[in-house]
Amino acid sequence: MVIYTQNDTIAAISTPVGTGGIGVVRISGGEALAVIQKIFTTTLKEKRLPEFEANKIYYGWIHECHSEGSEESSRIHSRESLVSLRMKNLIDEVVLLCFNAPNSFTGEDVFEIQCHGGVNVVKNILRLCLKSGARMAEQGEFSKRAFINGKLDLSKAEAVIDLIHSKTDMFSKVSAMNLSGRLAEKISNLRNELMTLLSVITAAVDFPEEVEEPEYAFVQDRINFLIKEIENILTGSVSSNLMRRGINVAIAGKPNVGKSSLFNALLDMQRAIVTEIPGTTRDVIKESIDIEGIPVTLIDTAGLRELNDSSGADYIESIGINLTKEFLENADVVLYMHDLTRGISQEDIETCKKIKNKLIKVGSKCDLTQDSCEIPKQKGFSEMRSGSEYFSLVPDLEEPQVIEEITISENRITDSQPTCRNCIKISSKTKAGLDELKAAIKNTVFSGSITNMVDIEFSTNLRQQERLKTCGEFLSKSLKACQQGIPQDLFSIDLKSALICLGEITGEVASKEIIDNIFSKFCIGK
Numbered sequence: 144m145v146i147y148t149q150n151d152t153i154a155a156i157s158t159p160v161g162t163g164g165i166g167v168v169r170i171s172g173g174e175a176l177a178v179i180q181k182i183f184t185t186t187l188k189e190k191r192l193p194e195f196e197a198n199k200i201y202y203g204w205i206h207e208c209h210s211e212g213s214e215e216s217s218r219i220h221s222r223e224s225l226v227s228l229r230m231k232n233l234i235d236e237v238v239l240l241c242f243n244a245p246n247s248f249t250g251e252d253v254f255e256i257q258c259h260g261g262v263n264v265v266k267n268i269l270r271l272c273l274k275s276g277a278r279m280a281e282q283g284e285f286s287k288r289a290f291i292n293g294k295l296d297l298s299k300a301e302a303v304i305d306l307i308h309s310k311t312d313m314f315s316k317v318s319a320m321n322l323s324g325r326l327a328e329k330i331s332n333l334r335n336e337l338m339t340l341l342s343v344i345t346a347a348v349d350f351p352e353e354v355e356e357p358e359y360a361f362v363q364d365r366i367n368f369l370i371k372e373i374e375n376i377l378t379g380s381v382s383s384n385l386m387r388r389g390i391n392v393a394i395a396g397k398p399n400v401g402k403s404s405l406f407n408a409l410l411d412m413q414r415a416i417v418t419e420i421p422g423t424t425r426d427v428i429k430e431s432i433d434i435e436g437i438p439v440t441l442i443d444t445a446g447l448r449e450l451n452d453s454s455g456a457d458y459i460e461s462i463g464i465n466l467t468k469e470f471l472e473n474a475d476v477v478l479y480m481h482d483l484t485r486g487i488s489q490e491d492i493e494t495c496k497k498i499k500n501k502l503i504k505v506g507s508k509c510d511l512t513q514d515s516c517e518i519p520k521q522k523g524f525s526e527m528r529s530g531s532e533y534f535s536l537v538p539d540l541e542e543p544q545v546i547e548e549i550t551i552s553e554n555r556i557t558d559s560q561p562t563c564r565n566c567i568k569i570s571s572k573t574k575a576g577l578d579e580l581k582a583a584i585k586n587t588v589f590s591g592s593i594t595n596m597v598d599i600e601f602s603t604n605l606r607q608q609e610r611l612k613t614c615g616e617f618l619s620k621s622l623k624a625c626q627q628g629i630p631q632d633l634f635s636i637d638l639k640s641a642l643i644c645l646g647e648i649t650g651e652v653a654s655k656e657i658i659d660n661i662f663s664k665f666c667i668g669k
C-alpha cells in the first residue's frame with residue numbers, strides 16, 4: 144500500500160486533457176522548485192540552474208530531465224553538452240508562473256506550467272514532473288492542502304465544486320457569492336454570537352461568586368435570534384438543491400400531438416425528427432436546457448398508443464412506448480400534450496390521472512384553432528381558415544405561397560371537441576404560450592412557494608443543510624429548557640453541540656472523513 148504524506152510534492156494536469164489553446168500542469172510542495180529546476184530553462188543556452196522570483200511569470204522551455212546519477216548525466220562532461228542534450232530533448236515552449244509559500248493557492252511553493260494544449264504535451268510534462276521528484280496528486284489534493292493551510296474554508300471549497308458543476312447562470316452566480324465568503328461570513332457571525340452567549344453562561348457557572356448568571360429572558364432572546372437566522376439561511380435550500388440537481392421534464396402524449404416539435408421549440412434547435420407520420424419518435428431523446436434558472440433535462444418520448452401487433456413492424460415502437468412509461472414514472476414534471484384540433488380523449492384523461500401532481504397539461508397547435516390561444520402577431524402568416532377539408536398556412540406575401548398542408552379529417556375542428564379547460568395552450572410553430580409553459584414548469588417545481596429564485600440569500604448543499612438543521616434542533620432544545628427555567632449549565636451542553644455544527648460547515652471543526660469526502664468530489668489537478 145502506498146502511504147502518501149502531506150509533505151510530498153504533488154503534480155497534476157489541471158486542465159481537461161484534450162486539444163486546446165493551453166494546458167496547465169501544476170506542482171505544489173517543498174520540492175517544487177527542485178522539480179522545476181530539473182525540467183525548465185529560461186533560455187536554451189542557460190548553463191546554470193534557474194532561480195525564480197515569486198509572483199513572476201517566466202518564459203522558457205521544458206526539456207527532458209537529466210537527474211544526477213542517471214545514464215545521461217554520466218555522459219555529460221561539460222555544460223556545453225548539457226545544453227546540446229536539452230536541445231535534443233525539448234518538450235515544449237512554455238510560460239511558468241511562480242508562487243512562493245505561503246502566498247499561493249495551496250499555501251505551499253507552487254509552479255504552474257502553461258504549455259501548448261495538446262494531449263501528449265501535457266502528459267509528457269506531467270511525466271517529467273513525476274520523474275523529477277513529484278508524485279501524482281490525488282483528487283482535490285491541491286484544494287485540500289489549501290484548506291489545511293488555512294487558505295480556503297470548507298464552505299468556499301464546496302462553492303468551488305458548485306461553480307465547476309453549475310449548469311445555469313443563476314447557480315453560477317450564487318456559487319460565486321459563496322466563494323467570495325458570503326456563507327462563511329454569515330456562519331462565522333453566528334458562531335461568534337453563540338460563543339459569546341456560551342462564555343457568559345460558562346463564566347457564571349465556573350465563577351458563581353464573581354460573575355452573575357445571565358437573565359433567562361436575555362438567553363431566550365439570543366437563542367431565538369440564532370434560530371431565526373438559521374431558518375433564514377435554510378429558506379433557500381429547496382432552490383439550492385434544485386439548482387444543483389436539476390430536474391427531468393418529460394414530454395408525453397399520443398403520437399403526432401407535437402411532442403418533438405415542442406422539444407425542438409424549447410431547445411431552439413431542430414434536435415428531434417418531426418414528421419406528420421405517427422410513431423416517428425421511437426427512442427427517448429434527452430437534452431439539457433436552462434428554464435428560468437433551473438437546469439432541466441428535457442425528454443422527448445415515443446407517442447403513447449395501443450399497438451395491435453407489438454411483434455411485427457410495431458416492435459421497435461412498442462419498446463419505445465415501454466421506455467416512455469418508465470421515464471414518465473421517474474420524471475419530476477410531465478408535460479402531457481393533446482392536440483387542440485383533436486381535443487382531449489378519455490384515454491388522455493386516464494393517463495393524466497396516473498401522472499397526478501407532477502402533471503402540466505399542454506394543448507398543442509393552438510395556431511390551428513380559432514379561439515384558443517393568443518397568438519403573437521407573426522409577420523407573414525395570415526389568419527387561419529377553418530371548416531375546409533384542407534387547411535393552408537398562407538404567408539402574407541405578395542404572391543401567396545402554400546407553406547404546409549395539413550389534412551383534416553371530418554369535423555376535426557368543431558365546437559363540440561372535448562377541450563381541456565386548464566391546459567396551457569401552445570404553438571411550437573409560432574412559439575405562442577411557451578413563456579407561460581416555462582413559468583408553469585417553474586411553479587410546479589416550487590409548488591408556488593418560491594416565486595423568484597434570484598431572491599435566495601444563501602445557497603447551501605445537503606451537507607450544510609443537514610448541519611444547519613441539527614444546529615437548529617440543539618438550539619430549539621436549549622430554548623425549551625431555558626423557557627422551563629432549567630439550570631443554565633445543563634442546557635449549555637446543547638448550545639455547545641449547536642456550536643460544533645456551525646464549525647463543521649466552515650471546517651473549524653470537521654472530521655477527516657468529512658474533509659476527505661468533500662475533496663474527493665474535486666477532479667485531479669484541482
Ligand SMILES: Nc1nc2c(ncn2[C@@H]2O[C@H](COP(=O)(O)OP(=O)(O)O)[C@@H](O)[C@H]2O)c(=O)[nH]1
Pocket residue numbers: 397398399400401402403404405416417418419420421422423424446507508509510511569570571572573
Ligand atoms: N400548425 C402546427 N403544426 C404542428 C405544431 N406542432 C407540431 N405540428 C405538426 O404536427 C405533426 C407532428 O409533430 P411531431 O412534433 O412530430 O409530433 P409527435 O409525434 O408528438 O412528436 C408535424 O407535421 C408537425 O409539423 C404546431 O404548433 N402547429
Ligand SMILES: [Mg+2]
Pocket residue numbers: 402403404415416423424444446
Ligand atoms: Mg415525436
